[in-house]
Amino acid sequence: MTKELRRLSTILLVMFLALFCSTSVIQVVQADTLAQNAGNKRALYDSFDVQRGSIIASGAAIASSVPSKDLYSWQRQYVDPEMWAPVTGYINPVLQSSTGIEQALNQQLSGTGSSQFLSRVERIVTGQPARGSNVVLSLDAKVQKAAYDALGDLQGAVIALEPKTGRVLAMASTPSFDTNALASHDPDAVNKAYDELLKDPANPLYNRAIAGNLNPPGSTFKLVVVSAALASGRFTPASKLPNPARYTLPGTSTPISNDTGGTCGPGKEVSIADALRLSCNIPMAQLAVKVGAQAIREEAQKYGFNSAFQLPLTSTPSSYPRVLDDAQTALTGFGQGKVTATPLQMAMVSAGIANGGIVMKPRMVDQVVGPDLSVQQRFDSEEYGRALDEGLDRQLVEMMVANVSRGVATNARIDGVDVAGKTGTAQNGDERPFSLWFTGFAPAEDPQVAVAVVVENGGGVGQSGSGNTIAAPIAKKVMEAVLGK
Amino acid sequence: MMRTPPGGTAAVRPEPATSGTASRPDGAQADTAVLRALRRIRVPQTQRNRELALLLFAFVINGAAVVLVQLGAAGEIDPKFLYYLGALTALALALHIVLRLTARDADPFVVPIATLLTGIGLAEIYRLDVHWGRHGWDAYSNRQLAWAGIALVGAIVLVILLRNYRVLFRYTYIFGLAGILLLILPIVPGLGTDANADVWVSLGFFTFQPGELAKICLAIFFAGYLVRTRDALTSVGTRFLGFTWPRARELGPLLVVWLVSLGIIVLQRDLGTGLLIFGMFVAMLYVATGKTSWVLMGVILAVGGAFVASRVLPYVQGRFTNWLDAFNPKLMDNSSFQLVNGIFGMAQGGLIGTGLGQGRPWLTPVAESDYIFPSLGEELGLFGLFAILVLYMVFTSRGLRVGLNGQDDFGKLLAVGVSFTIALQVFIMVGGVTRLIPLTGLTTPFLAAGGSSLVANWLIVAILLRISDAVRSRPRVVIG
Numbered sequence: 007m008t009k010e011l012r013r014l015s016t017i018l019l020v021m022f023l024a025l026f027c028s029t030s031v032i033q034v035v036q037a038d039t040l041a042q043n044a045g046n047k048r049a050l051y052d053s054f055d056v057q058r059g060s061i062i063a064s065g066a067a068i069a070s071s072v073p074s075k076d077l078y079s080w081q082r083q084y085v086d087p088e089m090w091a092p093v094t095g096y097i098n099p100v101l102q103s104s105t106g107i108e109q110a111l112n113q114q115l116s117g118t119g120s121s122q123f124l125s126r127v128e129r130i131v132t133g134q135p136a137r138g139s140n141v142v143l144s145l146d147a148k149v150q151k152a153a154y155d156a157l158g159d160l161q162g163a164v165i166a167l168e169p170k171t172g173r174v175l176a177m178a179s180t181p182s183f184d185t186n187a188l189a190s191h192d193p194d195a196v197n198k199a200y201d202e203l204l205k206d207p208a209n210p211l212y213n214r215a216i217a218g219n220l221n222p223p224g225s226t227f228k229l230v231v232v233s234a235a236l237a238s239g240r241f242t243p244a245s246k247l248p249n250p251a252r253y254t255l256p257g258t259s260t261p262i263s264n265d266t267g268g269t270c271g272p273g274k275e276v277s278i279a280d281a282l283r284l285s286c287n288i289p290m291a292q293l294a295v296k297v298g299a300q301a302i303r304e305e306a307q308k309y310g311f312n313s314a315f316q317l318p319l320t321s322t323p324s325s326y327p328r329v330l331d332d333a334q335t336a337l338t339g340f341g342q343g344k345v346t347a348t349p350l351q352m353a354m355v356s357a358g359i360a361n362g363g364i365v366m367k368p369r370m371v372d373q374v375v376g377p378d379l380s381v382q383q384r385f386d387s388e389e390y391g392r393a394l395d396e397g398l399d400r401q402l403v404e405m406m407v408a409n410v411s412r413g414v415a416t417n418a419r420i421d422g423v424d425v426a427g428k429t430g431t432a433q434n435g436d437e438r439p440f441s442l443w444f445t446g447f448a449p450a451e452d453p454q455v456a457v458a459v460v461v462e463n464g465g466g467v468g469q470s471g472s473g474n475t476i477a478a479p480i481a482k483k484v485m486e487a488v489l490g491k
Numbered sequence: 492m493m494r495t496p497p498g499g500t501a502a503v504r505p506e507p508a509t510s511g512t513a514s515r516p517d518g519a520q521a522d523t524a525v526l527r528a529l530r531r532i533r534v535p536q537t538q539r540n541r542e543l544a545l546l547l548f549a550f551v552i553n554g555a556a557v558v559l560v561q562l563g564a565a566g567e568i569d570p571k572f573l574y575y576l577g578a579l580t581a582l583a584l585a586l587h588i589v590l591r592l593t594a595r596d597a598d599p600f601v602v603p604i605a606t607l608l609t610g611i612g613l614a615e616i617y618r619l620d621v622h623w624g625r626h627g628w629d630a631y632s633n634r635q636l637a638w639a640g641i642a643l644v645g646a647i648v649l650v651i652l653l654r655n656y657r658v659l660f661r662y663t664y665i666f667g668l669a670g671i672l673l674l675i676l677p678i679v680p681g682l683g684t685d686a687n688a689d690v691w692v693s694l695g696f697f698t699f700q701p702g703e704l705a706k707i708c709l710a711i712f713f714a715g716y717l718v719r720t721r722d723a724l725t726s727v728g729t730r731f732l733g734f735t736w737p738r739a740r741e742l743g744p745l746l747v748v749w750l751v752s753l754g755i756i757v758l759q760r761d762l763g764t765g766l767l768i769f770g771m772f773v774a775m776l777y778v779a780t781g782k783t784s785w786v787l788m789g790v791i792l793a794v795g796g797a798f799v800a801s802r803v804l805p806y807v808q809g810r811f812t813n814w815l816d817a818f819n820p821k822l823m824d825n826s827s828f829q830l831v832n833g834i835f836g837m838a839q840g841g842l843i844g845t846g847l848g849q850g851r852p853w854l855t856p857v858a859e860s861d862y863i864f865p866s867l868g869e870e871l872g873l874f875g876l877f878a879i880l881v882l883y884m885v886f887t888s889r890g891l892r893v894g895l896n897g898q899d900d901f902g903k904l905l906a907v908g909v910s911f912t913i914a915l916q917v918f919i920m921v922g923g924v925t926r927l928i929p930l931t932g933l934t935t936p937f938l939a940a941g942g943s944s945l946v947a948n949w950l951i952v953a954i955l956l957r958i959s960d961a962v963r964s965r966p967r968v969v970i971g
Contacts, residue, residue, distance in 0.1 A: 009781065024918075025917070032868075032926075
């Protein structure tokens with residue numbers, strides 16, 4: 007019986023060890039993730055009790071807490087609320103909800119993150135009131151303003167990245183909303199404001215820069231197709247493609263044409279470089295079929311397609327579909343069919359090309375600073391992966407520069423600076439307005455900023471606008487703001 | 492291995508040692524060197540002094556926990572509840588004194604551990620009452636206190652009456668019958684309540700969960716039954732695949748218990764009790780016969796039963812879905828809401844917890860019963876939970892120790908059975924709320940609000956005290 011009892015004790019020991027592990031996993035390993043779960047009301051309740059930290063951009067607080075005399079001790083206030091809405095989001099004890107940085111970094115802002123453990127213990131010991139930490143964003147107020155102002159009354163979004171680091175410099179989305187109205191402690195007013203925003207057909211609560219209803223990327227996706235072609239080793243920018251005026255999708259009777267309605271420049275054949283510069287659909291559709299859906303998908307995923315990113319705001323994955331026939335593959339050659347992308351994704355494509363082929367993980371926060379101004383947490387730049395081998399990136403840069411200097415993206419030109427770019431004019435169905443795109447970077451030789459712009463709903467002019475006429479000028483203003491022009 | 496016929500030996504209790512004197516006035520001349528040595532190694536009241544010290548420690552912690560709850564949740568100290576707690580303290584001291592008089596060699600750890608766990612649970616239940624503003628008999632804490640009083644009185648009475656626990660062996664089959672009857676009580680028309688699982692019996696003025704008492708009755712039955720039949724169970728069988736497999740005839744009891752457990756699961760929708768009773772039986776069967784093949788078959792039957800149940804019974808299926816897919820937003824708002832909120836609470840507690848009375852355990856439904864463990868995790872943190880788990884571990888190990896050192900097989904098996912039950916119950920509950928295993932409705936021993944469970948577990952304490960006293964008061968040098 008003794009032997010059996012010893013074995014039984016071992017089993018019991020294992021059972022208890024399993025319990026020690028499961029509690030530790032919840033309370034230590036997963037504690038931060040669980041606290042950030044959108045369904046977790048505890049973290050939210052906690053955050054109403056303390057003076058929440060500020061959200062800081064370009065050295066100034068864009069969200070801060072001031073004392074309040076009502077039910078809750080603190081009132082949240084936002085500076086330039088519409089401009090910063092997609093970034094800061096809002097937090098409201100009455101609605102019991104939060105979005106944006108307020109939600110994603112709630113732990114830090116309310117002072118309950120694990121990196122603030124020691125300062126929390128210190129406060130308990132010294133009896134000081136609890137205070138949250140400040141979040142310092144990577145965003146630049148000047149660039150953000152340029153982006154927001156440039157969008158104006160249009161429905162769309164802008165995102166600007168620093169190619170070498172992945173830092174987000176601007177993230178604007180229009181139409182926007184008044185975060186102060188949603189931070190109100192008056193239940194009736196705030197519920198009314200929220201319901202109105204929900205009912206608005208333009209969906210002002212969407213952050214179109216990283217989420218919302220995703221748009222087809224149109225011709226901007228040709229950058230990915232050409233990347234895949236170059237990466238395969240079977241093509242160079244000079245490789246020739248057939249140049250008919252009409253092309254029937256393989257296995258169907260559906261014809262497609264170039265934007266111009268004719269051939270892509272003169273001649274029976276056209277080079278990949280010229281096809282990209284003139285943004286022709288037929289050569290790219292044929293190229294896509296030759297390269298193959300598999301290779302394009304792999305290349306797209308190297309740029310970040312089919313993945314969500316935590317900036318720490320969660321982006322909606324851009325999608326290059328899993329299963330495609332030849333006809334559908336041909337459509338993806340010019341960013342139509344079932345391909346969809348966020349501006350963030352297209353900016354990452356440009357930034358990857360600009361950064362020697364290395365894609366950086368996008369991030370919006372530089373550091374978390376305690377109430378005593380000590381740095382509690384630093385966010386480092388991380389590589390997502392290499393999308394283009396060395397040498398190939400320069401070939402793409404040259405093609406993108408040509409695109410702006412003597413192609414179809416002329417409205418992105420900046421005096422004295424080489425701008426690399428690609429426009430897109432994406433169809434959403436026969437009668438529906440276009441989605442207008444631009445993505446690119448500047449200066450081409452030493453990129454400081456990569457940008458992507460999308461304007462939805464045809465920019466208000468149905469099917470008569472183009473990426474070059476509506477989106478490119480917006481990108482130009484944003485890039486100028488970064489370059490100090 | 493030495494085996495004494497259970498129930499057959501009367502407890503031979505040596506005279507209390509009078510330390511320092513070598514000769515005795517009553518003239519017992521059989522005072523050999525062995526007896527003298529025996530008297531020296533048995534310093535009788537050491538165990539009780541140790542127990543008293545630990546008990547005082549437990550009282551201080553229990554009182555401090557209530558004060559912290561009051562300061563944290565209400566912001567002021569309300570002496571009333573502390574007075575109530577004083578009554579509990581007095582009863583625990585009464586048990587201690589009874590032990591000094593009648594069972595001085597009983598294990599010194601089980602009473603302080605049970606007192607401490609009861610007190611901590613009580614403080615957390617009280618903390619939730621403060622939040623919800625429950626007073627009088629609406630307050631779970633007051634009811635729990637009353638139950639704790641009943642439980643302690645029950646334990647005292649059992650310690651006094653059960654001078655020789657071996658009498659239980661005589662009533663093996665009566666306890667078996669009682670256990671089964673208690674288990675089927677809730678489905679008797681007119682007695683059951685409308686709760687989620689049919690585990691409650693309503694006696695008009697109060698409700699009771701007979702499953703808790705049934706587990707003690709069945710532990711006694713299993714111990715008695717296995718001692719009687721172990722020879723038949725061990726000696727015969729056929730070799731196959733490297734194991735000695737029992738004959739069909741000896742398979743009977745295993746299958747009967749399995750069917751009863753399955754019956755509970757199916758008819759009463761009570762996965763936890765079924766699992767608990769079957770687990771207890773398999774463990775005791777293994778300890779009694781030493782046959783791995785029994786365990787193997789038990790595990791196969793349990794896993795098979797669970798698998799079939801998860802396919803056939805919608806409520807078991809639901810529990811599996813909630814377990815595997817708890818963080819699915821669709822489930823989070825409905826069926827896995829409790830589980831996920833308990834986990835959120837624990838995560839909020841982190842390493843050191845929010846402090847008693849300063850967390851938000853009430854955000855989890857039924858935080859005072861099924862979710863007492865996550866509630867404590869929120870306010871006491873990982874450190875607190877580790878301390879509680881260690882308390883359970885020590886409690887169980889004391890029971891197994893009695894099993895290792897015991898003199899008769901019935902006592903050994905009974906001690907192992909009841910202490911294993913507590914450990915298994917902790918595993919099922921804590922594992923359930925931490926998503927280690929699917930959640931089933933049981934009570935967390937000593938901590939959770941619930942009278943039946945508290946009474947049953949304190950009766951287990953009394954049984955362990957009695958068996959351990961018999962172990963220690965035997966002159967073990969002589970016997971072996």
